[in-house]
Amino acid sequence: MKVAVFNTRSFDRTFLEAANAAHKHELVFFETDLNLKTAGLAAGFPGVSLKTPSLLDELALESLARGGTRWIALRSAGFDNVDIAAAHKLGQTVARVPAYSPYAIAEHAVGLILSLNRKLHRAYARVREGNLSLEGLVGFDLHGRTAGIVGTGQIGRIVARILNGFGCRLLAYDPIQDAECMALGVRYIGLPELYADSDIITLHCPLTVETFHMIDAGALRQMKHGVMLVNTSRGGLIDTKAVIQALKSGQMGYLGLDVYEREASLFQKDLSSMVIQDDVFQRLLTFPNVLITGHQAWLTEDALRNIAETTMANLSDLEAGRPCPNEVSAHQASFAREWSEEEIELTALAEQLQKWVPD
Ligand code: NAD
Numbered sequence: 001m002k003v004a005v006f007n008t009r010s011f012d013r014t015f016l017e018a019a020n021a022a023h024k025h026e027l028v029f030f031e032t033d034l035n036l037k038t039a040g041l042a043a044g045f046p047g048v049s050l051k052t053p054s055l056l057d058e059l060a061l062e063s064l065a066r067g068g069t070r071w072i073a074l075r076s077a078g079f080d081n082v083d084i085a086a087a088h089k090l091g092q093t094v095a096r097v098p099a100y101s102p103y104a105i106a107e108h109a110v111g112l113i114l115s116l117n118r119k120l121h122r123a124y125a126r127v128r129e130g131n132l133s134l135e136g137l138v139g140f141d142l143h144g145r146t147a148g149i150v151g152t153g154q155i156g157r158i159v160a161r162i163l164n165g166f167g168c169r170l171l172a173y174d175p176i177q178d179a180e181c182m183a184l185g186v187r188y189i190g191l192p193e194l195y196a197d198s199d200i201i202t203l204h205c206p207l208t209v210e211t212f213h214m215i216d217a218g219a220l221r222q223m224k225h226g227v228m229l230v231n232t233s234r235g236g237l238i239d240t241k242a243v244i245q246a247l248k249s250g251q252m253g254y255l256g257l258d259v260y261e262r263e264a265s266l267f268q269k270d271l272s273s274m275v276i277q278d279d280v281f282q283r284l285l286t287f288p289n290v291l292i293t294g295h296q297a298w299l300t301e302d303a304l305r306n307i308a309e310t311t312m313a314n315l316s317d318l319e320a321g322r323p324c325p326n327e328v329s330a331h332q333a334s335f336a337r338e339w340s341e342e343e344i345e346l347t348a349l350a351e352q353l354q355k356w357v358p359d
Helices: 010-020 056-067 086-091 102-118 120-128 155-166 179-184 191-197 215-222 239-247 279-284 301-320 330-336 341-356
Strands: 002-005 026-029 048-051 070-076 093-095 146-150 169-173 200-203 229-232 252-257 290-294
Touching: 010 026, 010 200, 010 301, 048 301, 056 086, 070 301, 086 093, 086 330, 093 301, 102 120, 102 155, 102 200, 102 229, 102 252, 102 290, 102 301, 146 155, 146 191, 155 169, 155 179, 169 179, 191 215, 215 239, 239 252, 239 279
Parallel strands: 002 026, 002 048, 048 070, 070 093, 146 169, 146 200, 200 229, 229 252, 252 290
Antiparallel strands: none
């Protein structure tokens, strides 16, 4: 099948080409996102493949349909960036990669914990400048410290396993208790208790209306002085301005982020020769105890290989008319649609306004 493959960088192409050896699709790579403006590039391609920040709303899907596109292979687990109902109306089938490597994200979260604690980011920069002073580099033993895991699904469960290996005492909050975590000795408690008792808090729950800005000024006040917070989940979980205040006062001792609530205009772009206009993000970069990566937690060879192999297999199933286990059904879409950060923010704002309306 002729497939227009969007959002590709050199590392995506290597793995997609290797996986395609067994499928023999005709792949044409585009670096750009796929959206209404770029949909014309896919004219004449029965298949397209994409990941965020591509956005296929009804108009973009109609444009693709006019160009003859029938099959849409997402290289992500989430499918909130595609209007599934509109695709189905147009006779298009959408498939995804439901899981690629929870280890990649869990290991990155632990990497942030280790680097922040032992100040590896500062030591690296210092030593390169010939500064081998130890001032300001004091860390703590993870052994015996308390780690609070918020969300013990695929990723949080692996974080629990790794931190258990370090000898941490483990607390967790999740509406669903995981049997493996319980067997490890993880103690499920309420969020206020987790905030109050944890030296390290790591977030692994989804972004929903309920969890939007769960880490706000109120939550930060409940945490231990000098707490470490790590977020590899979704930026909207954290009220960044409140966290900046906590960093300034010392209430927060360390912050590790792989996601940021306004990341769409910043992450996965080289902005090194531009003036970044996001003042909140720029303020975060001034703290010595903040370590930020640009949504790279998933980026391992294993994850790229799994994504590429599943995507090629999905395209082959769709072309051959075989049942595709990773097809996104209308039923799933109506239940599982993840909200965009803007939608969540607007809803939260609307809820606030409702509260302010006088009786
Ligand atoms: P998962 O669905 O397996 O687990 C999520 C867990 O969160 C579930 O156990 C669920 O019960 C729990 N949960 C739901 N609501 C909660 C709440 N209000 N408080 C606490 N827990 C709650 O998901 P996963 O695969 O482990 O992914 C976790 C997060 O990691 C997702 O939000 C995903 O977007 C993010 N992620 C980030 C990257 C990255 O590169 N940084 C890559 C993949 C996934």
